[in-house]
Amino acid sequence: MEKKIALYPFLPESQNFVDEEDIGLVDLLENPRFASARSRARRRVKWSIEKGRIPPAENLDKELDRHSELFSYILSRLIVSCIKDDYLVKRYALSESKTFYSRIYRETSLEVKEIANSLGIESAITEQDFIVSLVDYLKSSSPLKEKSWKLVNRKIKSGKVFLTEKKFRRMLQEVVRKKIEEDLPLDVPDEVQSKLKYILEDIMQTLEKRESKFELDFEGIVDKELFPPCMNKIVSDARASRNLSHTERFAIVSFLININVGYNKILDIFKSSPDFDDERTSYQVKHIAGNHSENKYKPPSCETLKTYGICVSPDWRCDRVSHPLGYYSWSLKSRKENENQD
Ligand code: SF4
Numbered sequence: 001m002e003k004k005i006a007l008y009p010f011l012p013e014s015q016n017f018v019d020e021e022d023i024g025l026v027d028l029l030e031n032p033r034f035a036s037a038r039s040r041a042r043r044r045v046k047w048s049i050e051k052g053r054i055p056p057a058e059n060l061d062k063e064l065d066r067h068s069e070l071f072s073y074i075l076s077r078l079i080v081s082c083i084k085d086d087y088l089v090k091r092y093a094l095s096e097s098k099t100f101y102s103r104i105y106r107e108t109s110l111e112v113k114e115i116a117n118s119l120g121i122e123s124a125i126t127e128q129d130f131i132v133s134l135v136d137y138l139k140s141s142s143p144l145k146e147k148s149w150k151l152v153n154r155k156i157k158s159g160k161v162f163l164t165e166k167k168f169r170r171m172l173q174e175v176v177r178k179k180i181e182e183d184l185p186l187d188v189p190d191e192v193q194s195k196l197k198y199i200l201e202d203i204m205q206t207l208e209k210r211e212s213k214f215e216l217d218f219e220g221i222v223d224k225e226l227f228p229p230c231m232n233k234i235v236s237d238a239r240a241s242r243n244l245s246h247t248e249r250f251a252i253v254s255f256l257i258n259i260n261v262g263y264n265k266i267l268d269i270f271k272s273s274p275d276f277d278d279e280r281t282s283y284q285v286k287h288i289a290g291n292h293s294e295n296k297y298k299p300p301s302c303e304t305l306k307t308y309g310i311c312v313s314p315d316w317r318c319d320r321v322s323h324p325l326g327y328y329s330w331s332l333k334s335r336k337e338n339e340n341q342d
Helices: 003-007 012-021 025-030 032-051 063-083 086-104 109-118 134-141 165-183 190-195 197-219 229-239 246-258 263-270 278-289 302-307 316-320 324-341
Strands: 123-125 129-133 155-157 160-164
Touching (some): 025 063, 032 197, 086 109, 109 123, 109 165, 129 134, 134 165, 160 165, 190 197, 229 263, 246 324, 263 278
Antiparallel strands (some): 123 129
């Protein structure tokens, strides 16, 4: 088996290899030959929940390790499908795509072009750039919200978009993430689910631990129930691994800073985001927080948030405020008053 098949198991070549091997599900789930694939599949899914990436693979020089790597991917998808949890699907797809990105970094430009081709993205290479069709660019980069991905910031000529190699690899990461996410969950027969029971229980527990960690971390400081609908929506989107626009990021970070949520807790919210970059996000949060309380940024007003389409599902309180912070202090005050009456 070529190394590429094990490293990029979602490519059609890998799928063809699996089909030709004609290995039954029962073998995959019970045969001792696939024990290491099963154990790696479990770690693959666990790491995606706990760390947002999958564990590093063996060096894959041995045929046996390549087999295990490829079939661990097949089994991981079965595991994720059995759990039927949207958050897990998103988180798993994101983790696989991040690993893909780190792996293609070791490939030559020509190999990257070939991989892109297998993913359905045709490209041409010049000395400095990768060139793709406008349609492929728009289709692949739409979830990427940073300014640099906007068409006005890209060189375009005769319906073709020019990208640096780094940008092109990043765009491919997005293609992989979307592909994995859209293909899941698979329809898994009950018999398979019961054979995977011991792994599924372990994964469910990991998932529950992460959920409760997030809730506790967050609720220890502020109560999300007091947030205005717009801010609640941004937090939920970040938790569901949806990329946030620059304005959404600015709005939620400045909002949280102004209600005294700590810097590390704010970073935690962004960790599920497909675009999460520790260094860059830390810098942005610190910048918005300012060095002193008097130069920290305030979130935009309701009027501005409306123009950006960030004002969603306004409720009765929204009719009487002009700023998300006004909403929060009002709901906080009302809660205190109610508590005092009890
Ligand atoms: S009215 Fe203001 S506080 Fe309410 S959802 Fe819209 S932007 Fe947020």
